[in-house]
Amino acid sequence: MEEALVLIALGSNLGDRAGFLLGAVAALSSGALADIALSPIYETAPLGPPGQGPYLNAVLAGRTRLSPRALLDELLAIENSFGRQRKERWGPRTLDLDLLDYAGQVLDEPGLQLPHPRLHERAFVLAPLADVAPNWRHPLLGETAAELLAGLDVSGVHRWRPY
Numbered sequence: 001m002e003e004a005l006v007l008i009a010l011g012s013n014l015g016d017r018a019g020f021l022l023g024a025v026a027a028l029s030s031g032a033l034a035d036i037a038l039s040p041i042y043e044t045a046p047l048g049p050p051g052q053g054p055y056l057n058a059v060l061a062g063r064t065r066l067s068p069r070a071l072l073d074e075l076l077a078i079e080n081s082f083g084r085q086r087k088e089r090w091g092p093r094t095l096d097l098d099l100l101d102y103a104g105q106v107l108d109e110p111g112l113q114l115p116h117p118r119l120h121e122r123a124f125v126l127a128p129l130a131d132v133a134p135n136w137r138h139p140l141l142g143e144t145a146a147e148l149l150a151g152l153d154v155s156g157v158h159r160w161r162p163y
Contacts, residue, residue: 003063004103006033006071007133009116009125010058011096013046017056018162020082020095025060027081032074033062039128045156052092056160059100059128068102072112075099100125104139115139123152 008028012020021041029036039059046052064071075097082095100116107114119125120138126149129136137144 003034003065006062006064006102007100007129007136008060008062008075009096009098009100009119009129010060011055011098011124012094013053013055014092014094015083018160021056021058023082024078024095024097027078028060028062028074032066032071033060033064036060036062037132039132041160042124042128043158043160044124046092049092055124057124057128059125059132061133068099068105068107068114069109069112071102072099098125100129101136101139106139120148121152123149123154123157126152127154127157 010021010024012018018041025036025038037060041056041058044055044057046055066074079093079095079097098116098119099112099114100119102114105114115138116125119129120141120143126145130145130149134146135144138148141148
């Protein structure tokens with residue numbers, strides 16, 4: 001299989017948030033992905049049930065020889081290895097890895113939709129995506145990440161400063 005350019009969103013709002021994000025990048029670079037570029041990390045207001053702490057979010061671009069389904073399986077295994085528990089939709093999590101785009105493919109299979117079905121609505125995804133892949137265009141909408149981001153409220157999305 002030829003290498004495919006993929007985009008993956010990373011998020012965490014429990015425990016060592018930055019450590020979980022960087023640990024996921026290390027896990028992906030040790031097998032599933034090559035030529036990884038990581039966006040700056042953003043701190044963002046949580047979506048979902050009330051009472052959650054803020055998220056750290058980032059997006060990475062990389063190349064893989066895995067199929068979309070095999071890559072998704074790898075992402076889920078990495079989430080599990082970092083203690084991810086799926087108790088409630090959009091609930092707090094140690095690690096969230098979302099496959100955003102796989103070489104511009106459009107797929108709609110059980111458990112796997114490409115591009116990610118809500119990425120164009122989420123400033124916490126589009127801000128780091130615009131940093132790491134400024135020329136990326138949504139395969140269905142035809143707009144760049146920056147164009148999509150311009151239409152959203154970004155008030156809860158800030159570059160993270162660990163100091």
